[in-house]
Amino acid sequence: AEERTLNFLEEIIEEDIKSGKHGGRVLTRFPPEPNGYLHIGHAKSICLNFGLAKKYGGQTNLRFDDTNPVKEDVEYVDSIKEDVKWLGFEWANEFYASDYFEQLYLWACELIKKGKAYVDDQTQEEIRLGRGTVTVPGKESPYRNRSVEENLDLFERMKNGEFENGAKVLRAKIDMAHTNMFFRDPILYRIIHTHHHRTGDKWCIYPMYDWAHGQCDSIENITHSICTLEFDVHRPLYDWFVDTLEIFPSKQYEFARLNLTYTVMSKRKLLELVKNNYVSGWDDPRMPTICGIRRRGYTPEAIRNFAERIGVAKRDNVIDFSLLEFFVREDLNKRAERRMAVLNPLKVVITNYPEGQTEELEAVNNPEAAEAGTRMIPFGREIFIERDDFMEVAPKKYFRLAIGQEVRLRYAYFIKATDVVKDVDGNIIEVHATYDPASRGGNSPDGRKVQGTIHWVSAEHAKKVDVRLYDRLFTRQDMDNLTEDEDYKDFLNPESLKVVEALVEPDLTTKKPGDKFQFERIGYFCVDSDSTDEKIIFNRTVTLKDSWAK
Ligand code: ATP
Ligand code: MG
Ligand code: MG
Secondary structure, X not given: OOOOOOOHHHHHHHHHHHOOHHHHOOEEXXXXXXXXXXXXXXXXXXXXXXXXXXXXXXXXXXXXXXXXXXXXXXXXXXXXXXXXXXXXXXXXXXXXXHHHHHHHHHHHHHHHHOOOEEEEOOOHHHHHHHOOOOOOOOOXXXXXXXXXXXHHHHHHHHHOXXXXXXXXXXXXXXXXXXXXXXXXXOEEEEEOOOOEOOOEOOOOEEEOHHHHHHHHHHHOOOOEEEEXXXXXXXXXXXXXXXXXXXXXXXXXXXXXXXXXXXXXXXXXXXXXXXXXXXXXXXXXXXXXXXXXXXXXXXXXXXXXXXXXXXXXXOOOEEEOHHHHHHHHHHHHHHHOEEEOEEOOEEEEEXXXXXXXXXXXXXXXXXXXXXXXXXXXXXXXXXXXXXXXXXXXXXXXXXXXXXXOXXXXXXXXXXXXXXXXXXXXXXXXXXXXXXXXXXXXXXXXXXXXXXXXXXXXXXXXXOEEEEEEEEOOOEOOOOHHHOOOOOOHHHHEOOOOEEEEEEEEOHHHHHOOOOOEEXXXXXXXXXXXXXXXXXXXXXXXXXXXXXXXXX
């Protein structure tokens, strides 16, 4: 990696190591809620948490924040583990917030005994109204001064399932006039009679985020608990619980979440896109999910390099999607073998090439990686080129094939167009050309130059494949900036997927899902998992050049 200055989290960690805090130990965690698939924003958090620990000889726990049984599912747990591994990281321990339900319950009883928590019978609405506003102090609940005994009894009965959903909550007893709203007697537990994917029906009271998160960190002896910026207002309460319970003092640090142009990253919205079939699933290659971009052909290396490059900020910002694509191209350029594929075919007949003859020509697999070697590609009298690579009359600076204009067929010969065949409507359906046998391999012994090189496939040998051409999922750049009456779904790009039939080098039909190639002059493509023995499907991962800026 290239030299750069330390980011603020590295500075904090280096300071802590220097001062001998926690014996120089670094333990971070990645705490997803298993209520959806991970997206590229999570990837940023994963790279950060695992990356920092690795850099300083520490470790990272994977902790599922499974405190809301209503939205959570093992399907999500499994996908999250797969995605973290795919990104290239190994967790030290796999933990679940639900592993700590008993301990959290005991700590809540301890708070009650200290006179710092109470059972409140008010409705959710009454509690909300009673909190006041930033400028208006809250109102104390009429249940606030229940005795310790009564609170212990009621809390135990809440746990035992005696009350229905919403009948009671447990609240911390702090300060209803506190300038930090989170201190106005925050709710610690609510009653939810729902089966939990791990604890089954054992619990019907579930801890709130603020009551669970810091204590889970503390139980695991997490040294640096890194989260996104919106949690900075929760930090004082995080510390208050740690102090009041006198438990291991994990510390929370906040960084700006990753936002990308032309996409959404709210799990609620992503779920809606899936549920209502706006996309084919969580792994639709247009989705910003990790499984989506994996299927699209993005590589873990590209994502890690992107995460490193954007660094950590303390202020919210929006990153251009094309920056992510830059890193995808940069990585695929090194690892993807080249092939020729024609997406919009036009037939060329080489009239002076012997009828019935074919031959094989040698092509370099990857000019960036000599070890990738070469392959033989078939050539014959009839070939296909891109329709765009031919014009009857070449305008200035058009260096591709035209009548009377010579062009190089990549790895093959020089050809020059002589005439065209048109249909009744005047559309060109075939081009006739002649070739120079002496230019075999792509150079002429007389040193004659041609301006353009185009790709092609042999008509007799080429195979048909489907190619899925993806574009951005949304037409609008700042999807995070919608007004109240704008619906993000109104900005779905109707042209985000186009399917074309392409003609490709024959060996491409023997490839497996996930295999990645550069189609010369077009872009990077990978075999899609929908491919069958009858039909191979390629996803366009990214074009060769940045076409988004236009
Ligand atoms: P939701 O939108 O459902 O609340 P979430 O973003 O809170 O989702 P979690 O599963 O709780 O999802 O997130 C796990 C971790 O990933 C958290 O530490 C969170 O801060 C981090 N994270 C989530 N989104 C982003 C993002 N866009 N950029 C950076 N980190 C993120
Ligand atoms: Mg969440
Ligand atoms: Mg969260």
